[in-house]
Amino acid sequence: MNTFSDIFKKGFLEETGNLTTSGFAMSMLAAFLCGMIVYAVYRMFYKGVIYNNNFNILLVLTSTVTCFMVIVISSNVVLSLGMVGALSIVRYRTAVKDPLDVGFLFWTVAVGVTCGAGLYLISIMGTVFIALVYIMLVKVRSRKHQYLLIVKYQNEAAEAVRRQLMPLKKVLKNKTSTKNQTELTYEVRVSADNTAFVTTLSEVEGVANAVLVEFTGDYFE
Secondary structure: OOOOOHHHHHHHHHHOOOHHHHHHHHHHHHHHHHHHHHHHHHHHHHHOOOOOHHHHHHHHHHHHEEEEEEHHHHOOOOHHHHHHHHOOOOOOOOOOOOHHHHHHHHHHHHHHHHOOOHHHHHHHHHHHHHHHHHHHHHHHHEEEEEEEEEEEEEEHHHHHHHHHOOOOEEEEEEEEEEOEEEEEEEEEEEEEOOOOOHHHHHHHOOEEEEEEOOOOOOOOO
């Protein structure tokens, strides 16, 4: 007759999953392939100011590491409790500057969880579907983009600069004045094929330079 102790040891202390070498390899391979799809989408359709390849590599690692964790957790209850306890003391303090990066992180975590659970087809279908949705939203967004216009000019050219900037829809973000020069930073919204005004502005007598940078929402004074 089995005692409670025997049932406990058999049901919880021994391996409870059907973990095999081939199953482990298939899960990790599926997580890697889906992670590479996410990598390609992030690389080809990134719309921020500076592309961070290290973050993109992290996305692939997140999918595979999460898959590995789920496999371990599903194979043994004792190991799962130990891993949960170990992860509970970890604190991450790196700030995510682009809100879309959070979505990519959740995407790769979901890939790792589904692949670790052995749901390879669902993981691949979900990855492809999310990729298509993201690409569609990026492609159909408004033709007008937000830019930061930075103009540095001599103080005597202030009136000429003001006339050139008058037709633009703009919001003043920063103004820096020295003894002989002034630097203005505006947020402007124009279409990508309507930026010829920067060249015209830079040719104004007294203007040192005019720079137009795509604005992604982060601005530091």
